[in-house]
Amino acid sequence: MSANQSDFEDQVSMTVDDDEISGYESDCGDSNSAVSDRFDVFTRNGMIRLEEENSAHDIIKTCFLSGMGFAGGDTNLVAIHKNVSSDVTRQARFESFKIFSKAVAQKCGGNANVKYAWYGGSKDELCEILVHGFSRCREPAPNEQSYGVGVHLISPVFAYDGALSSAVDERGLRHMLLCRVILGKMETVAPGSKQYHPSSKEMDTGVDNLQFPRRYVVWSAYMNSHIFPVYVVSFKAPSPNVVSGIQPSIQPRQANTSKPTSPWVTFPALMFTLAKFLPPPKMLLIVKSHNEFRAKRISRPQLIRKVRQIVGDNLLIQVIKAFRSKSLHPASAKRTV
Structure with a gap:
């Protein structure tokens, strides 16, 4: 696990206790206030809005914006709602989660490996999940790589991956779930795999990379x-371009009618593409360097030099040349470690 993931887990308690759903009303906002009217679809379904002064709100906001990487500076977190419903169905679902957590812990030598993970979707889909639970394993989007047939969730430090699966609602907002997930003993699932259940009784869930997990797969x-x-x-x-990581390119000046002879790509788009081939630690270094450039702490030549050192010229040239023709596929480039 990377240091960033460990930091997230250290800040947000992972203890499964009886008060996780009920008993948090004092830390949350008034679900009947005028400010919450635009989120009534959540409050009507057992969610209560967290006040900005709440410590959990601050931690989640920090981790979310950090996980948005290069898009974090252009992203505004509007609200966080917490599942504190005490209705019978929700309580039963939580009791079931605790029972399975204990069962997996017993099977795995005392550690159920419970983590936080993101799940992006449309507002309607997320509300259906909150009320009725997951009902299907969603097909991966065109820009997503499939890792088996199951519910794909995103590691906490890669919130922007979850944002890619979100959808804009009628108010221009996007929404993601932050879930607790019982991972148990994980096994690596290859990209494009059609696996839909554990490979053995010892395994519980799937993951794209055991050492640096980015995607978790919970079987149906x-x-x-x-x-x-x-x-x-x-x-x-x-x-939407900011969330997808691709920003509009700058139009050339009218006085300069000649086109560049070498391939080009905007830097956010380059990072978005490189994320398909590089492991999380290297992507975090690139995001950090880009943030330093945006903050004017390093120059453009310094940024380019750092990216070349992190990525390597061979992969970098291949990505840049193939970007505009859309001819580059994950299978055609060797993933570096």
Whole structure:
């Protein structure tokens, strides 16, 4: 596990206790206030808005914006709602989660490996999950790589991956679930795999990379016993391009009618593409360097030099040359470690 993931888990308690759903009303806002009217679809379904002064709100906001990487500066977190419903169905679902957590812990030598993970979707889909649980394993989006047939969740430090699966609602907002997930003993699932259940009784869930996990896969048989939605994060970006990591290119000046002879790509788009081939630690270094450049702490030549050192010229040239023709596929480039 990377240091960033460890930091997130250290800040947000992972203890499964009886007060996780009920008893948090004092830390939350008034669900009947005028400010919450635009989120009534959540409050009507057992969610209560966290006040900005709440410590959990501050931690989640910091981790969310950090996980948005290069898009973090253009993203505005609007609200966080917490699952504190005490209705019978929600309580039963939480009790089931605790029972399975204990069972997996017993099977795995005392550690159920419970983690937080993001799940992005449309507002309607997330509300259906909150009320009825997961009902299907969603097909991966065109820009997503499939790792088996199951519910795909995103590591806490890669919130922007979850944002790619979100959808803009009628108010221009996007939404993601922050869930607790019982991972148990994980096994590596290859990209494009059609696996839909554990490979053996010893295994519980799938993951794209055991050492640096980015995507978790919970098989359909376990999707409502091993996943419990705890928070809904609502956010807004200036445009869909910011969330997708591809920003509009700058139009050339009228006086300069000649076109560049070498391939080009905007830097956010380059990072978005490189994320398909590089492991999380290297992507975090690139994001950090880009943030330093945006803050004017390093120059453009310094940024380019750092990226070349991190990525390597061979892969970098291949990505840049193939970007505009869309001819580059994950299988055609060797993933570096």
